[in-house]
Amino acid sequence: MSSFPLLPDQASANAGSIDALFFALVGVSLFFIILITVLLFVFAVRYRRGNRVDREIRRKDNLKLELTWIIIPTLISLGIFVWSSYLYFQGKTPPADAMEIYVTGKQWMWKIQHQRGNREINELHVPLGQPVKLVMTSQDVIHSFFIPAFRIKQDVLPGRYTTEWFTATRVGEYHLFCAEYCGTSHSGMIGRVVVMEPMDFERWLATSGNNETMASSGEQLFRTYGCAACHQEASSSRGPVLAGLAGSAVKLQDGRTVIADRGYLQESINDPGAKIVAGYSPIMPTYRTTLNQEQLNQIVEYLLTMDGGVAATARRN
Amino acid sequence: MSHETAVEGTNYLNNGYSLRSWFLTTDHKRIAILYLFTIVLFFFVGGSFAVLMRLELMSPQGTLVQAETYNKLFTMHGIVMIFFFLIPSIPAVLGNFLIPMMVGARDLAFPRLNLLSWYVFVAGASVTLFALVTGGLDTGWTFYTPFSTSYSNTRVVPAMVGIFITGFSSILTGLNFIVTVHKMRAPGLTWFRLPLFVWSLYATSLVMVLATPVLAITVAMVAFERATGIGIFNPAIGGDPLLFQHLFWFYSHPAVYIMILPAMGVVSEVIATFSRKEVFGYRFVAAASLAIAVYGFLVWGHHMFVSGQSVYAGLVFSILSYLVAIPSAVKVFNWTATLYKGQIWFQTPLLYAFGFIGLFTIGGLTGLFLAAMAVDVHLTDTYFIVAHFHYIMVGGAVMGFMAGIHYWWPKITGRLYPEGWAKFSALVLFVGFNLTFFPQFLLGYLGMPRRYYHYPPEFQVLNVLSTAGASILGVGYLIPLIYLLWSLKRGKVAGANPWGATTLEWQTASPPITQNFPTTPVVTSGSYEFPALEEVHSE
Numbered sequence: 001m002s003s004f005p006l007l008p009d010q011a012s013a014n015a016g017s018i019d020a021l022f023f024a025l026v027g028v029s030l031f032f033i034i035l036i037t038v039l040l041f042v043f044a045v046r047y048r049r050g051n052r053v054d055r056e057i058r059r060k061d062n063l064k065l066e067l068t069w070i071i072i073p074t075l076i077s078l079g080i081f082v083w084s085s086y087l088y089f090q091g092k093t094p095p096a097d098a099m100e101i102y103v104t105g106k107q108w109m110w111k112i113q114h115q116r117g118n119r120e121i122n123e124l125h126v127p128l129g130q131p132v133k134l135v136m137t138s139q140d141v142i143h144s145f146f147i148p149a150f151r152i153k154q155d156v157l158p159g160r161y162t163t164e165w166f167t168a169t170r171v172g173e174y175h176l177f178c179a180e181y182c183g184t185s186h187s188g189m190i191g192r193v194v195v196m197e198p199m200d201f202e203r204w205l206a207t208s209g210n211n212e213t214m215a216s217s218g219e220q221l222f223r224t225y226g227c228a229a230c231h232q233e234a235s236s237s238r239g240p241v242l243a244g245l246a247g248s249a250v251k252l253q254d255g256r257t258v259i260a261d262r263g264y265l266q267e268s269i270n271d272p273g274a275k276i277v278a279g280y281s282p283i284m285p286t287y288r289t290t291l292n293q294e295q296l297n298q299i300v301e302y303l304l305t306m307d308g309g310v311a312a313t314a315r316r317n
Numbered sequence: 318m319s320h321e322t323a324v325e326g327t328n329y330l331n332n333g334y335s336l337r338s339w340f341l342t343t344d345h346k347r348i349a350i351l352y353l354f355t356i357v358l359f360f361f362v363g364g365s366f367a368v369l370m371r372l373e374l375m376s377p378q379g380t381l382v383q384a385e386t387y388n389k390l391f392t393m394h395g396i397v398m399i400f401f402f403l404i405p406s407i408p409a410v411l412g413n414f415l416i417p418m419m420v421g422a423r424d425l426a427f428p429r430l431n432l433l434s435w436y437v438f439v440a441g442a443s444v445t446l447f448a449l450v451t452g453g454l455d456t457g458w459t460f461y462t463p464f465s466t467s468y469s470n471t472r473v474v475p476a477m478v479g480i481f482i483t484g485f486s487s488i489l490t491g492l493n494f495i496v497t498v499h500k501m502r503a504p505g506l507t508w509f510r511l512p513l514f515v516w517s518l519y520a521t522s523l524v525m526v527l528a529t530p531v532l533a534i535t536v537a538m539v540a541f542e543r544a545t546g547i548g549i550f551n552p553a554i555g556g557d558p559l560l561f562q563h564l565f566w567f568y569s570h571p572a573v574y575i576m577i578l579p580a581m582g583v584v585s586e587v588i589a590t591f592s593r594k595e596v597f598g599y600r601f602v603a604a605a606s607l608a609i610a611v612y613g614f615l616v617w618g619h620h621m622f623v624s625g626q627s628v629y630a631g632l633v634f635s636i637l638s639y640l641v642a643i644p645s646a647v648k649v650f651n652w653t654a655t656l657y658k659g660q661i662w663f664q665t666p667l668l669y670a671f672g673f674i675g676l677f678t679i680g681g682l683t684g685l686f687l688a689a690m691a692v693d694v695h696l697t698d699t700y701f702i703v704a705h706f707h708y709i710m711v712g713g714a715v716m717g718f719m720a721g722i723h724y725w726w727p728k729i730t731g732r733l734y735p736e737g738w739a740k741f742s743a744l745v746l747f748v749g750f751n752l753t754f755f756p757q758f759l760l761g762y763l764g765m766p767r768r769y770y771h772y773p774p775e776f777q778v779l780n781v782l783s784t785a786g787a788s789i790l791g792v793g794y795l796i797p798l799i800y801l802l803w804s805l806k807r808g809k810v811a812g813a814n815p816w817g818a819t820t821l822e823w824q825t826a827s828p829p830i831t832q833n834f835p836t837t838p839v840v841t842s843g844s845y846e847f848p849a850l851e852e853v854h855s856e
């Protein structure tokens with residue numbers, strides 16, 4: 001038995017405000033538990049059988065009392081609701097300049113891809129003080145990416161991207177857990193988050209990478225797998241032009257319009273038949289079995305940066 | 318009514334000893350006894366899985382069993398305790414026994430349907446047990462897709478079939494109660510004269526009848542998908558794994574109320590009888606049961622704040638979850654107010670009722686943490702959740718069941734349980750329970766995920782404490798088993814109404830005659846009109 005902590009580490013910008021709410025809830029709970037316990041004891045002792053005390057009761061029911069203990073708890077609840085929802089939305093809205101890192105869950109490991117091309121397994125290196133947004137998906141079942149010290153958790157689903165974000169505020173190593181039961185080695189799907197000084201992080205990026213960004217790996221895959229044949233600007237346009245696609249509105253054959261976010265891009269490659277672009281025929285083959293999830297992430301990342309222009313980057317989300 | 322004739326005359330127990338007279342009975346009281354034996358058996362089966370889990374968790378590295386086995390243990394513990402103990406516990410045993418008597422009827426509306434429901438229950442349980450012994454199940458009692466449908470290598474299909482079948486016994490019981498309460502009330506027994514236990518079970522029955530079909534559909538879909546690979550929940554071919562979670566919790570949140578509402582009904586009866594006062598705010602308490610039943614259907618999404626469901630849906634589910642807490646709070650306040658100026662008699666059922674109020678309050682208040690989305694993000698899927706729902710289900714529902722079993726034991730068996738032992742074991746249970754589950758709140762806040770076979774060493778102290786508590790808890794459950802069995806032969810003869818209670822079931826002999834009442838009772842007042850104390854207990 002090593003140490004015996006009673007409070008979890010507090011290592012992200014939002015952790016403090018979530019703990020504040022947590023302890024406010026502890027306070028409210030203590031208040032009501034003590035209130036009820038004291039009343040139970042006092043009444044039970046004072047009005048115990050055989051004890052001679054005044055038991056004259058004027059009224060059996062008391063509407064005012066009932067309303068009091070309906071309205072007060074309701075107001076307290078609504079207060080907590082507003083407070084917590086505010087924090088929740090804050091926790092759901094990453095700053096625009098957040099550094100994006102891809103996470104892929106699979107039975108029973110976490111695979112991390114940095115945009116600069118570095119990859120890790122069951123480890124996540126991040127710089128201190130910079131907002132980081134995790135873009136996560138699963139290769140098989142549902143997992144959940146949980147960093148207790150940052151007070152964040154988000155399920156990771158097959159077939160779509162979910163996100164969570166944090167700003168680390170303390171250098172150190174923290175637990176990383178899979179929190180959604182995912183089979184035999186669920187409890188082995190753990191790792192560590194390493195928070196580093198920005199300088200050290202830069203150095204780590206430079207030394208542990210292969211000098212090829214995700215986007216450029218994606219571009220290579222785009223060529224190797226023949227995407228270019230149909231999607232080249234100059235080609236006979238059997239498929240739509242993809243530059244500038246990310247973030248724009250796409251008209252579909254069935255009349256709907258969808259925004260080309262990451263999820264849409266991934267789906268277009270995995271399951272091209274699901275949403276057909278208006279004016280094109282459904283000739284694109286599926287790449288579900290050809291590309292693995294990490295390659296898919298690379299291509300998506302490439303598509304997101306495709307026209308390289310500032311305008312496109314702005315539309316990315 | 319004289320005490321001697323109560324046990325020696327004919328009653329539902331000595332009215333036939335053959336197996337046939339038990340297994341083909343349509344007497345609601347005998348069916349209640351059949352249920353009692355069945356669920357107590359399951360309680361100890363489910364409990365022994367828990368013992369193995371707690372032993373395993375004494376050390377951070379696996380020692381006792383393999384990871385596969387551990388995963389099967391928590392799955393089976395959950396399934397057995399929820400579907401085969403908690404859901405039928407109070408309704409199928411105490412409800413079955415008491416609802417006809419409390420409304421002054423001879424039996425439930427459909428006695429044969431009632432017998433059928435027990436057979437369906439046993440059939441469903443057998444199929445599920447078959448799945449458990451021929452390989453087990455490792456999906457967790459929540460069966461999340463696509464793990465359960467496409468990845469688990471265990472006995473998913475037979476388990477789903479078993480649960481599917483079992484659901485029908487719930488539906489039949491609920492249906493029977495609803496019709497009985499509507500149609501079979503004794504002359505003069507108006508809705509607002511009904512005992513609060515009947516109100517609670519009426520509300521519970523509505524949930525059983527409306528929610529259980531959704532569970533049946535959901536588990537059928539899982540089995541079907543697993544058998545055919547049609548892909549309802551499989552994103553690789555256009556399905557949606559989250560759909561499963563919506564369907565599952567649409568049943569499983571209301572199911573919490575199937576477990577807790579009946580216990581609340583017991584507590585209302587016990588508090589009234591042992592403080593010799595009508596429950597304060599009777600109509601509010603009755604209405605709160607219905608409010609809980611209705612609201613309970615609107616909050617399932619609070620299990621899915623981190624699942625990837627829309628944040629706006631989360632917002633709606635969060636506020637509704639706060640509102641569903643209000644009627645429960647109303648009940649707690651009204652029970653407390655009932656004691657004020659009462660004549661409080663400390664008998665075991667009241668101790669359990671106090672235990673219920675305290676533990677349920679903690680369970681409910683920690684529910685507020687989980688309804689707060691920002692805090693839930695950190696706490697969900699950790700031991701905080703495990704502690705929270707055990708406070709509700711064990712601290713609440715099981716305490717309520719214990720209160721009810723002790724309270725009505727004299728009525729059911731004609732004998733009194735030994736008071737001293739009973740009080741002692743109530744205390745043991747209370748201490749054991751808190752020692753088991755309170756450390757789990759801390760573990761959860763520290764970040765220990767649930768369903769973990771290995772865990773980081775810094776969590777060991779709290780886990781060892783929890784295991785220590787569980788062993789005390791185990792003793793607390795074994796003592797009643799022993800003294801209750803002992804009391805069947807040796808207990809003091811109870812007499813018709815040992816507690817001086819006012820509801821109808823106490824107006825007839827203990828154990829009751831097969832027809833319940835010699836003549837249909839006529840009701841002229843509310844359920845809780847206590848005469849002055851001296852008149853009943855002159856000794």
Ligand SMILES: [Cu+2]
Pocket residue numbers: 105108142143144178179180181182186189
């Ligand atoms: Cu996992």
Ligand SMILES: [Cu+2]
Pocket residue numbers: 569570573616617619620
């Ligand atoms: Cu719920």
